[in-house]
Amino acid sequence: MSMNPLSGFRLCKIFGIPIYVNPTWFLVFALIVYSLASDRLPEFIPGSSNLFYWLAAIVGTLLFFLSLTAHELGHSLVSKSFGIPVRSITLHMFGGIAQLGSEVRRAREEFWIAIAGPIVSFALFLTFWGLSDIITSSMPAIGSFLSLLALLNIGVALFNLFPGFPLDGGRILRSIVWGISGNYIRATRISALGGQLFGYLLIAAGVLFAILDRYLGYLWMVLLGAFIIILARQSYRQSLTYHKLSNIKLADVYIPLVHVEEDTLVSDLFTDYIRSSGRQFFIVDFHGEPVGLLTPYEILRLPQPFWHITPVRSIMINLASVGRLPADLSLFDAMNLFERTGHNLFLVIDDDRIEGIVTRDTVVHVLGRTTSRV
Ligand SMILES: [Zn+2]
Structure with missing residues (x-):
């Protein structure tokens, strides 16, 4: 495992793309396994043994992060098919990110690169759902476990489709407005505003749930909201800069x-x-x-x-x-x-x-x- 100071540990290479794991990811992995094994799984699949809950928690979390990697690979492979190189995929505490070697030049390309990730997540949802349907009658616990994975993947697809930067939905929205109006800056501004709105909604929801439920665990939504607001602003500024550079010969x-x-x-x-x-x-x-x-x-x-x-x-x-x-x-x-x-x-x-x-x-x-x- 080699170390990249910005992204973390290099795990492996898939389709020639190095996959990195940010150190924050290990913490999140442990937290998810713990909360699944001790809390969520016994609630979702009652009547199984402790060993089953822990094994299912570890396997499930691994499969969930594999699903996130597949989502990022969806973006990456479409990007490569347009001739835009992919530098790396990094898994971090809020999911994954695929770093493209250059900016997208055409609205159509941005649309397909952005939508490819949610399409992969949706396909995974269908796969896990179908498997769970087949298995449930013979092994109900495994069936419920697979349906939980299906729900997580549809969750990832829907979450990412919110029309705000830097989420996939924000890129889809930008590509549509950009393609129709031809105005890249206006398209970027609208989608960045969408992203900031989403960030504030997450923060508000996190605070509200934490108060109503008297459970501080919801504060991760506040963190995620703040993270999205920062990224939305950053990517807006970056897009403006790139746009200006394209007007200089x-x-x-x-x-x-x-x-x-x-x-x-x-x-x-x-x-x-x-x-x-x-x-x-x-x-x-x-x-x-x-x-x-x-x-x-x-x-x-x-x-x-x-x-x-x-x-x-x-x-x-x-x-x-x-x-x-x-x-x-x-x-x-x-x-x-x-x-x-x-x-x-x-x-x-x-x-x-x-x-x-x-x-x-x-x-x-x-x-x-x-x-x-x-
Ligand atoms: Zn995505």
């Missing part, structure tokens, strides 16, 4: 390159350009043809005593090995490509001419500027 933000001849000494490059004009990125020409690229990284890696005897061609990056992007590409698409390829820079091309370069830092820089304006 690489042509607006690229860093221009300075042409230097291949036999230029690094020391001359430093005094003539870097120190005097602050330029940092260079195209190296051989007989007027561009052959290499120089960034501050290559220059600083060379110990200073060698600067006045080393021509730039000996430290340059071969130009053919650097990826190229068109100048009219949006910064949003470029950001996704940085994520997907792991590259740190791309050449920006206009009409087959190298205009400049765009780096990961460019995106981070513009993102910082854009976020502060939201």
Whole structure:
């Protein structure tokens, strides 16, 4: 088991997608097993032995979390079928989350990715319900146990269909409003408001039940409500930022390159350009043809005593090995490509001419500027 500081322990890989378990999940697992074995199962399936309740509680909780994983796999596989990579699935105290490698670009894709999870949960509901129907007459306790699993899965499907961000229903609502109106920002705003409303409803319900029932256990609903409100706000801000990035073209933000001849000494490059004009990125020409690229990284890696005897061609990056992007590409698409390829820079091309370069830092820089304006 390897550890990811943000998500937790890595359990396994399914369809090439790593599955992580957040440490909070172990606590929730234990709590659910305990409350099922000591309280819920004896109530739901009376007259069985203690051993049965504990075994059923452990198996049932495992099957429930497997169901949640299947729900997330539903989102993930549809996402992959649209060419959107899935980085990981993480199980945490409130369920699961599938992290996509990039944002969804089309309303239709978002609709199908979002609805796939509840469809899987509904299919699981039908499966467990059907099995329980077959088994109940011969083994009533197991039959009731399976019908409980069926109810949990239909619960997951219905809960997630509430039309508010970040729930699946919120994404479905956004994709519909977005698809009909073409207005991504308005669609996102409506669905984020839905999510906040849902969060406040959960908090109110949690407090009300806790008072009426004199049972503090309902306060988990308050926690969940607060969690959903925070996520709804966060994903709204994030969507706005992404939207703004899609309106910025690489042509607006690229860093221009300075042409230097291949036999230029690094020391001359430093005094003539870097120190005097602050330029940092260079195209190296051989007989007027561009052959290499120089960034501050290559220059600083060379110990200073060698600067006045080393021509730039000996430290340059071969130009053919650097990826190229068109100048009219949006910064949003470029950001996704940085994520997907792991590259740190791309050449920006206009009409087959190298205009400049765009780096990961460019995106981070513009993102910082854009976020502060939201
Ligand atoms: Zn879902």
